[in-house]
Amino acid sequence: MSEKTAVVVVGGGYAGVMAANRLTQRDDVTVTLVNPRPAFVHRIRLHQVVSGSDDPVVDYREILADGVRLVVDIATRIDAAGRSVRLASGDAVGYDYLIYAVGSGSADPQVPGASEFAYPIATLEEAQRLRPVLDTAYATAAVTVVGAGMLGIEAAAELAEVGRTVTLVCGGVLGPYLHPRVRRSVARRLAKLGVTVLEGPGTKVTAVTGDAVRLGDGRELPSAVTIWTAGFGVPDLAARSGLGTDALGRLLTDETLTSVDDVRIIAAGDSAAPSDLPLRMSCQSAGPLGAHAADTVLARIAGEQPALINVGFFGLCVSLGSRAATVQLASRDDTANGFSLGGRLGAKIKHSSYTGLVKHLADEGRKPGSYTWAFKDGKRQRSVRAKHGQAPAAAERAV
Known part of the structure; x- marks a missing residue:
């Protein structure tokens, strides 16, 4: 009987769980x-941790295929030559193939005082650290949310809905992804x-103190609790392991997601930069x-040529408190347009995404290979060709 092929997936978020379940085919x-x-961690619900309205934690037994072995540890280095992953515990896990799905987290704010006095909420632990701070703050205490992307908007709305006095500092425009009509x-x-x-160029934060936020235009806002949602970063595991990354630290891959x-190293999710066009x-x-x-x-194991990625978008769902949301529609190349769905219908769609995402993972665990995606971007390969000046042939190297 031939030896089994060992695949290690590093990272148990949306991309990592999906990959692990699908491999059990x-x-x-x-x-x-x-x-x-x-x-x-059902990460798109972290803003609800901040307000105390919901819990984003899901038992892996509910979504992970029976054939997947879970190792609870931190990957500290990938030894590509030795085909193993070094762990914080001192152990190592060997692999024939590795899927790099470490996700993303809070970016280093690089603003004086932000690391000391502001609370990021891009991970479960960060959101949980903020919760008791809000619980002990006066009900009328000024809360400042820095960053007006989806997470900032959702956190601000959630806190305002429960009676907090909230200021949302955009550092530019509200919801940069949004179409102007939807933004209004x-x-x-x-x-x-x-x-x-x-909003506006003068609203870029220049400093954070224990009780205030300073803006580029000279204003100083009183702030008993400052929440930082501006930007995302990725773990530096790939860079520390000597693998090629983009400027943000995402693993550089070809269009098959291969490093x-x-x-033998394939990336997925927020930590992947295919063709340096993530x-x-x-x-x-x-x-x-x-x-x-x-x-x-699976294609490489079968001796077949892997396909090129073809992933499109429908738009963006932004929750605006528990009773409303905006669904910003977009073309499949992720260009926002002037169409949106809002109010209670938008909230219904947003809430269905909470259950739907977990259901997709669980379904793939029960029936690996069943997951398909409806949205595809027919323009991506033209973008790749334009960036690199050639056809985006997948670089097939000898295994």
């Missing part, structure tokens, strides 16, 4: 998922909730990229 493959937490609609909803929105340095960091792309990464590994 073959009986001759062993799958190990390495993750620092013993439970799955979101602004009206925030105003109705009582959120003060500060440009090692054919997709938007989102759960919307994480599922398809996780599935595609698994398909690339």
Whole structure:
């Protein structure tokens, strides 16, 4: 009997779980998922942790295929030459193929005082650290949310809905991804909730103290609690392991999601930079990229040529408190347009995404290979050709 192929998936978020479950299609493959937490974090619900309205933790037994071995540990280094992953515990896990799905987290704010006095909320632990701070603050205490992307908007709306006095500092425009018409609609909803929105070039934060936020235009805002949502970063595991990354630290890959340095390492999710043209960091792309990464590994095991990625977008869902949301529609190349769905219908769609994402993962665990994605971007390969000046042939290196 031939030896089984060992595949290690580093990271147990949307992309990592999808990839791990999909790999169990073959009986001759062993799958190990390495993750620092013993439970799955439904990350798009972190803003609800901040307000105390919901819990984003899901038991891995509900979504992970029976054939996947879960190792609760932190990956500290990838030894590509030795084909192993070094762990914080001192152990190592060997692999024939590795799927790099470490996700993303808070970016280093690089603003004086922000690391000391502001609270990031891009991970479960960060959101949990903020919760008791809000609980002990006076009900009328000024809360400042820095950063007006989706997480900042959602956190501001959630807190205002429960009676907090919230100022949302954009550092530019509200919801940069949003179409201007949709942006105005979101602004009206925030105003109705009582959120003060500060937009414009002068609203870039220049310093944070224990009780204030300073802006580029010279204003100083009183702030008993400052929440930092501006920007995302990725773990530096790939860079520390000597693998090629983009400027943000995402693993550089070809269009099959295979590392440009090692054919046995495949990336997925927020930590992947295919052709140095990464997709938007989102759960919307994480599922398809996780599935595609698994398909690339399975193709290589079968001696077949992996397919090129083809992932499109429908838009963006932004929750605006518990009773409303805006669904910004977009073309499949992720260009926002002037169409949106809002109010209670938008909230219904947003809430269905909470259950739908977990259901997709669980379904793939029960029936690996069943997951498909409806949205595809027919323009991506033209973008790749334009960037690199040639056809985006997948670089097939000898295994």
